[in-house]
Amino acid sequence: MLTVSNLHARVEEKEILRGINLEIKPGEVHAIMGPNGSGKSTLASVLAGREDFEVTDGSVEFQGKDLLDLAPEERAAEGIFLAFQYPVEIPGVTTINFLKTALNQIRKYRGEESLDAAQFLKLMKEKSKLVKIDDQLLRRSLNEGFSGGEKKRNEIFQMAMLEPTLGILDETDSGLDIDALRIVADGVNQLKDQNRSFIVVTHYQRLLDYIVPDFVHVLYKGRIVKSGTKELALELEEKGYDWIKAEADAAESVA
Amino acid sequence: MSEKNIQTQLLAEFQEVESGINGHAAEPFNQRRLKAIESFKKLGFPTTKHEEWKYSNVRKLTQKEYNFHPKSDITAEDLNSFHLPELNGIVLYFVNGIYHPELSDLESAKGKVEILTFQEAQKQNPELLNTHYGIYTDEENEAFSAMNTAMANDGIIVHVPANVTVEQPIILRMVSDTREENVGSVLRNLIVVGENAEVKLAESFRTYGEHSGFVNTLTEISVAESARVDYYKVQDESNEAYHIGTTNVLQKDKSYFYAATVTLNGGFIRNNLNLKLDGEYIDSYMYGLYVPNGNQHIDNHTVADHTKPNSVSNELYKGILMDEATGVFNGKIFVREDAQKTNAYQNCRNVVTSDKAVMNTKPQLEIWADDVKCSHGTTTGKLNDEAIFYMQSRGIPKQEAIRLQLLAFAEDVVSQIKIEQIREFLAEKIKEKLG
Structure with missing residues (x-):
């Protein structure tokens, strides 16, 4: 579904991704872990098409298409969804209107009919149950004055509405208490199926207790320096990142 | 065409005014016009050295010549051809500065509102005219106001008697027909709202044609005790339109005045909205929205002058500036020594969508009383x-x-x-x- 090859990206003069390789198949959940500043969020952003980053080398293929060739909205329409670490507040635009516009733009891209108001509300009702999000919240300006937990829940709700084939969660667990974390994880788990894949970017193992990954990758200095199964996450939880850093630094100095 | 020439053009106009007045010079209405002529001669057009005109250069306006007396035989068919949007209300038409009662809907105003031209008022109700006309306007210091008073030959008084509520909005529709030549319009109107009366007013400005249009418009609004007035000014003028407009409002005790000034289009626009809160327990609201693009220039100057205690004024202006558009907001709040317990709020927020668009904002608060709540804020961002x-x-x-x-x-x-x-x-x- 997604093939990332030798991906290099930088912001201004600083190279942040220095050769990422990653292969994701339908239905898989991949966790990307790593210490602060290792490039985790950059990878998520580059996949979603954030303009702040310049891709200097490598390629990304998503369902047979050259992803790097597409505008962010085209990537969304192709089935990529990025749940933001810091969801943006947009005064004056209600979540409902926002999502209706988004959904119908995506449908238009795919050559599908727009949903009318009734169809949209029905879908919304169904999906809002999934993440236990209050209808009243959705009638307010997007994320404006929402608590941290409400914002993250709103991200997962939007993901449920847009039904992507690849969901990228960028530190969705940050700032969540255990109850909110569980609700968010439940939402994600209900969206999991054999065709839908996830990239879960996280600093801590905690989220992976609830969203169980098939693979765990450790990012350090812009490269994946170790890959494994969920046991690797547990090992990181226990031992921290220092041993991996030491290993990686040693390997680099040899090279 | 040099600047001197439009001045010359105006001086010739004034001479005509003076000879027309000959024999009626004693009438207060004419007295005021003669004084205004002198005042304009003294002031001349403002330059950018003038503090109030720092960011709005009227040079281009004054470099052109305008026909101030274009043909006035406008028919209903002409109006139809302008494709003006439909509006429900008491609609009054002004074309190139001339009021057209024959095209206006005066029937539905009957029995509720008195609508008279100044000429008519001089005969039928001189007291009304002389009590209010020009009283709220500073011709001594404002060149365009002086020019307006000097040249405005006729206009209308809208008089809402005490205790009358006018349900339908009264819509003053100002059309500039510049299809054939540069046209100058001098519009002058007076709105007198009696005690406890209620009325909604709208002034709409549109240009029809490719030539330059210069509109000098001045509206005075007197809001008596406990009266309620909603006032809308909507501008959808051409890129060749120069609009200098002033609205002077006097509010008495317990009155309510609400203004919304929305500028959709216009090459060079200056709106002055001056509120004098001359009473206690007054509520005043000023809203503004401007969305210039291309090379449009939109300047809003507002004043909330609190002279007595216990009143509230609240102001919100917002602008979206695109392309190479420029904007100005200057908001003055005066709280005079007697105006204790005043609440005065002002907010101006702008978005520029291009690097070449420029917004100049200047909030100006002058407070002489010590027990007041005032706040202001201006932001301009991307x-x-x-x-x-x-x-x-x-x-x-x-x-x-x-x-x-x-x-x-x-x-x-x-x-x-x-x-x-x-x-x-x-x-x-x-x-x-x-x-």
């Missing part, structure tokens, strides 16, 4: 890139994301427009303009 990316990441194309955010930004003011028909019309026009 659209939030992170918000645009957020919307794109959900499938909304960039242009649409920008448009949605700009519409949301404008909505704060649009939602304050109380007449549904006007609100929806403006919302639609703004949508169109933001592409």
Whole structure:
């Protein structure tokens, strides 16, 4: 579904991704872990098409298409969804209107009919149950004055509405208490199926207790320096990142 | 054409005015005009050295010549050909500065509102005219006001007697027909709202044609005790339009005045909105919205002058500036020594969508009383890139994301427009303009 090859990206003069390789198949959940500043969020952003980053080398293929060739909205329409670490507040635009516009733009891209108001509300009702999000919240300006937990829940709700084939969660667990974390994880788990894949970017193992990954990758200095199964996450939880850093630094100095 | 020439043109106009007045010079109405002529001769057009005109250069306006007396045989058919948007209300037509009662809907005003031309008022109700005309205007210091008083030959008085509520809005429709030549219009109107009366007014300005149009408009509004007035000024003028407009408002005890000034288009626009809160327990609201693009220039100057205790004024202006457009906001709040317990708020927020658009803001608070609550804030910023990316990441194309955010930004003011028909019309026009 997604093939990332030798991906290099930088912001201004600083190279942040220095050769990422990653292969994701339908239905898989991949966790990307790593210490602060290792490039985790950059990878998520580059996949979603954030303009702040310049891709200097490598390629990304998503369902047979050259992803790097597409505008962010085209990537969304192709089935990529990025749940933001810091969801943006947009005064004056209600979540409902926002999502209706988004959904119908995506449908238009795919050559599908727009949903009318009734169809949209029905879908919304169904999906809002999934993440236990209050209808009243959705009638307010997007994320404006929402608590941290409400914002993250709103991200997962939007993901449920847009039904992507690849969901990228960028530190969705940050700032969540255990109850909110569980609700968010439940939402994600209900969206999991054999065709839908996830990239879960996280600093801590905690989220992976609830969203169980098939693979765990450790990012350090812009490269994946170790890959494994969920046991690797547990090992990181226990031992921290220092041993991996030491290993990686040693390997680099040899090279 | 040099600057001297439009001055010369105006001086010739004034001479004609003076000879026309000959024999009636003793009438207060004419006295005022003669004084205004002298005043204008002294003042001349302001330059950018003038503090009030620092960011609005009228040089281009004064370098042109205008026909101040274009043909006035406008018919209903002509009006139809202008394709003006439909409006429900008491609609009064002014074409190139001339009031056309024969085209206006005076029937539905009958029995509720008195609508007289100044000429008629001089004969039928001179007291009304002389009590209010020119009283709220500073011809000694404002060149365009002096020019207006000097040249405005006729205009109308709208008089809402005490205790009368006029349900339908009264709409003053000012059309500039510049299809054949540069046209100058001098519009002067007076609104007198009696005690405990209630009325909704709208002034709409449109240009029809490719030549330059210069509009000098001045409206005086007297709001008596406990009266309630909603006032709308809507501008959809051409890029060749020069508009210098002043609205002077005097409010008495317990009155309510609400203004919404919405500028959709106009090459060079200056709006002065001056409120004098001459009483206690007054409520005043000023809303403004301007969306210039291309090389349009829109300047709003407002004044809330609190002279007595216990009143509230609240102001919100918002601007979206595109391309190479320029804007000015100057908001003055005066709180005089006697005006204790005043609450005065002012807020001006702007978004520029291009690096070449410029907004100049200047809040000016002068407070002599010590027990007051006043606040002001002005911001000018770009659209939030992170918000645009957020919307794109959900499938909304960039242009649409920008448009949605700009519409949301404008909505704060649009939602304050109380007449549904006007609100929806403006919302639609703004949508169109933001592409």
